[in-house]
Amino acid sequence: MPDPSDPVSGGSPCIRGLTVGKAMRVGRLREPMIRREKRGRAEAVGWRTALEAVARELRDHEPEGIHVAITGKVTNEDAFALVRFALAVIGTPNVDNASARVCHSSTVGAMREILGVPASTGTLDDLGRVDLLLLAGTNPAVDYPPMYSRISRARARGTPLIYLGSINAETARSADVVLLVRPGGETAVLNYVAREVLESGGTQSPIQVPGFDSYIRWLSGYDRARAEAALMERPGELRRAVELVVGSSRMGVASGMGLAHGPGGCAALTALYDLALLKGAIVLTMRGLVNVQGVGDMGACPGMGCWDEYHRSAAEERWGQLPRGGMTFTDAVLGGRSEVIVMTDMNPLHSMPSPRVVERALEDAFVVCMCSYPNETSALADVLLPVPMLPERSGTVTNGERRVRPVHPAIPPYGSSRQEWEIAVALSRILGHDMEYSSAMDITREIVELVPGYGDIDLNALLNGLDQWAEKSPRDVRFSVAEDPGPLNAAPGEWLLVDLRSPQHFLGGEVTWRIRSLARASGGPAVLMNLRDVEELGLGGTTVKVCSDAGCIEAPARGSAIIPRGFLGYYLSNRGIRYNDLVPPELSKCSRTPRYKYIPVRLYVGGEQLDPPAPLGATTVEVVDIDGDRF
Incomplete structure (x- = not known):
């Protein structure tokens, strides 16, 4: 139900959140199941039998052939325990945040490179304080309704909105400036805007920032003609966008998968965050699943390469030597090189590219699915382990603001479901290790001690139900550049x-x-x-x-x-x-x-x-301004 006291939704959840409770107990997986052969009939077994079957496969294969994939549906504690289980118990470097890998890995990488933190530097409350908001490749009117409610209130108070994207999405209808860009042309537009900011003196960032000289030389190649050539229509809007950005002193930027999934996504995101650094703007990330940010923070990336060396060394002092390197989840299922795949609640046969390629990889591997609902992928699982949904869990999650929130069960777990951290602990004991966790809070304590950016979290406050914050402030900032492939043009007939x-x-x-x-x-x-x-x-x-x-x-x-x-x-x-x-x-x-x-x-x-009957992106919509209203 809506909760007006909730500091995130403010009592304005989306229709999906308001209705999802109706399906929480429909068609769920109740108990562990095993298949004796691929696509064979799954039979119900006890937890001990299921876990011993998994442990046998983990023993029988070299660590390099095992992959652990974690999604954003789990708690921080579940993710942290699985990362430790993969690296310190199994000894495989192949552990990954599967949700981020198919969504925002490029976003996180660009933020870490330029801003020094892999997360939002701003909060949802900042939407009420910015004097300009730039949305690039994201459609919060559909994808993030609670956030869009805040954007709408800011718009009602007069905050200008610039929408940049290749689709005239629902959010564009409320924007002051709409920049419809040829896919791949976002870098040209953003770098031209940054060049205008520099030349007009509208920058908030000191020139002593590392990489500044290389950056301004890079920007010299982006003039107005190059930016206008990247637009599909209304080049006059570009001048209005430049004026708004130059004149802003409290700018906010946010991007979505319109950039991350497009051609030249890494270059476009680099250009966006360079512009944010230049303007001293706050950054909001448009993440997907409830805890995809937290799972990445917990070290779910190949060989824990997303952690700095200091924190990785601290983990090794407790857990022993950890493997390095490793492959991503996308490489594992599209390259077909994994012999054992252990995954949390996900459905790569629906979510990954070229499902037939993924299907072959899953048929060739021993697959363990920790899931709440059966799906296309679980039909290929050798072992299915039932796990709770979020309202049945204990622990914490970290949302897209990097707000760390306590989670307590609203209802008991369905059937014999167990959380992933409990499964990891039980498997480690069967394999002759003891991860020494007896509760979710045991893991939370170690998270605070080891995870980068989580050291200032107040455990007592979390226990009392109060939200905490992981590190958000930019540090070790630098300007960067990335190869720009330029706008994508469809071939004749495409x-x-x-x-x-x-x-x-x-x-x-x-x-x-x-x-x-x-x-x-x-x-x-x-x-x-x-x-x-x-x-x-x-x-x-x-x-x-x-x-x-x-x-x-x-x-x-x-x-x-x-x-x-x-x-x-x-x-x-x-x-x-x-x-x-x-x-x-x-x-x-x-x-x-x-x-x-x-x-x-x-x-x-x-x-x-x-064939397309008109040039790519040609519009049939006339935009008319009447007393400030757009029709």
């Missing part, structure tokens, strides 16, 4: 496909599709197209076929006001007909994140290929 988040569903919808009201509201799968494209091609309701180099899908065409001309959109949450069948198994060099957005595709009706 459309650009973009993944979209549904207003009704979380991620793949494993839980929310079980809620009848949300399922009815979202309707069936559809390929979204610009309204004019649908009209000119006569496609309303017609089943179309969309093909990339990775695969094809078929679904009815439907007009949408947010899709530019020459683009196609499709919801990630659609079941059965999967968006990811169209995503090639290509990974970003800098973050090993898949490229989910702006995939070149071909469009067919009845075997006939249809």
Whole structure:
């Protein structure tokens, strides 16, 4: 239920949060299960039997062939215990934050490189204090409704909003300036704005910051002509954006997967955070699952390489020598090199690119799924271990602000569910180790002692139900540059496909599709197209076929006001007909994140290929200003 006293939601949760309780006990996994052969019938067993089966496989394989993947649905304590279990008990360096790897690894990397912290430097409350907000590649009106409520209140008080993205998303409707950018052109626009800030004297950052000289030389290559060439329409908006940024003294920036998943995502994020550093702006990260920030903080990255050497050495003093190196989860399932995969609540057969490639990797490995609901991936699991959902857990989570929040069970765990930290402790004892944790609070104490940025957390305050904060202030800041691939241009006859988040569903919808009201509201799968494209091609309701180099899908065409001309959109949450069948198994060099957005595709009706009827991104929407209102 809405809680007006909650400092995060302020009593304004989204429709998904308000209705998800209806499905919390529908179709859950109640007890451990084992399959004697792949795709065979799963039989219920006791916990001891299931854990011994897992332990046998872990003993029988070399550590380098074992991968542990953790998602943002678990608590900090669960993640920390699994990281220690992977590195210090199994001895594998292959442990990863699977949620961040397919979403915001590039974001975290750019923040760490430029701002010195892998998280937001601002808070949600700062949205009421900034004098300008720049949203780049994110659509909080759909993806983050509680945050968007705060943005709307700030807009009502007169705070200007700049929206930068390739899709004319719902959030753009309330923006003062809309910069519709060709995919991959975000770097050119952001660096041109930064150049104008420097030349106008609107900077808040001292020139003594390391990397400044190289940065200003880099910016010299970004003039207005280059920035305007990266826009799909209305180049005059660029001048308005520059004026707002130059004149701002308390700027805020936020980015989403429109940057992280696009071509040149690392370069665009580097340009955004360089601009934030130049302006002394606060940064907010648009994270996904409730604790994806915390899981990364706990060291869930290959070989714990996301920790500094000081904190890693402190962990080794307690746990013994830890392995280094390791592979990411995306490399593990797309390269097919893992012999044992242990994963927390996730569904890579729905969420990863090229599901057929992922399927082969899972068929070749011994798979352990710690999950609350059965899904496509759990059908390939050799062992299934039931785990609680968040309202059934104890511990802490760290949200996108880096606010550390205590978690207490609102209801008892379902069936015989156990938290991941309990599973890790039990497995370690079977394997001849003792991690010496008897409660979640035992792990919380070690987190405060070892995890970078968590040393100032007050344990007593957490015990009393009070939120705490991990380190947020920028430190060891520096300017940086990253290779800019430039705007992506579709080849003749090609459309650009973009993944979209549904207003009704979380991620793949494993839980929310079980809620009848949300399922009815979202309707069936559809390929979204610009309204004019649908009209000119006569496609309303017609089943179309969309093909990339990775695969094809078929679904009815439907007009949408947010899709530019020459683009196609499709919801990630659609079941059965999967968006990811169209995503090639290509990974970003800098973050090993898949490229989910702006995939070149071909469009067919009845075997006939249809070309885009207008230049890429051409608009059919006229924006008129009348007394400050936009229509």
